[in-house]
Amino acid sequence: MLTLERHELAERRITVRTELADDLPRVSGDRIQLQQVLLNLIRNGIEAMSAMEDKRCVMVIRGQRSELDGNPALLVTVQDFGCGFLEEDAHRLFEAFYTTKPRGMGMGLRISRSIVEAHGGRLWATSRPGTGATFLFALPVLDGNVS
Numbered sequence: 001m002l003t004l005e006r007h008e009l010a011e012r013r014i015t016v017r018t019e020l021a022d023d024l025p026r027v028s029g030d031r032i033q034l035q036q037v038l039l040n041l042i043r044n045g046i047e048a049m050s051a052m053e054d055k056r057c058v059m060v061i062r063g064q065r066s067e068l069d070g071n072p073a074l075l076v077t078v079q080d081f082g083c084g085f086l087e088e089d090a091h092r093l094f095e096a097f098y099t100t101k102p103r104g105m106g107m108g109l110r111i112s113r114s115i116v117e118a119h120g121g122r123l124w125a126t127s128r129p130g131t132g133a134t135f136l137f138a139l140p141v142l143d144g145n146v147s
Contacts, residue, residue, distance in 0.1 A: 014057040025141035029119040041078040048082025068138040079134040084127040
């Protein structure tokens with residue numbers, strides 16, 4: 001997904017740091033749909049940081065082992081250092097047609113959450129207004145892939 005956004009990242013002078021664990025578990029799912037989730041989170045981060053002036057433009061993408069409802073899971077994190085969102089807006093981020101962007105449709109996060117949930121996972125966000133947002137999704141791992 002970073003290859004698809006390479007030009008946009010370079011144009012906006014955003015550095016991407018990936019932190020992927022060596023022992024990432026395998027998950028089962030529709031590759032295209034899961035790529036769409038990651039692409040949407042990356043694009044949202046790019047847009048959030050584009051509005052910031054004189055700020056370090058770094059996006060961090062992490063992949064690591066985790067748990068989801070007490071079961072082994074893969075956790076993917078996309079962290080930007082943009083404007084973040086207000087705590088009172090957190091519950092609305094995933095609503096259809098709700099957007100914090102001037103030209104947004106308010107469907108990307110809703111669709112992304114639907115895709116993740118259809119794969120048995122969970123998508124959520126945290127923020128520190130003025131210092132960025134972090135979007136996280138966890139997907140259950142394939143059986144037998146928990147070592």
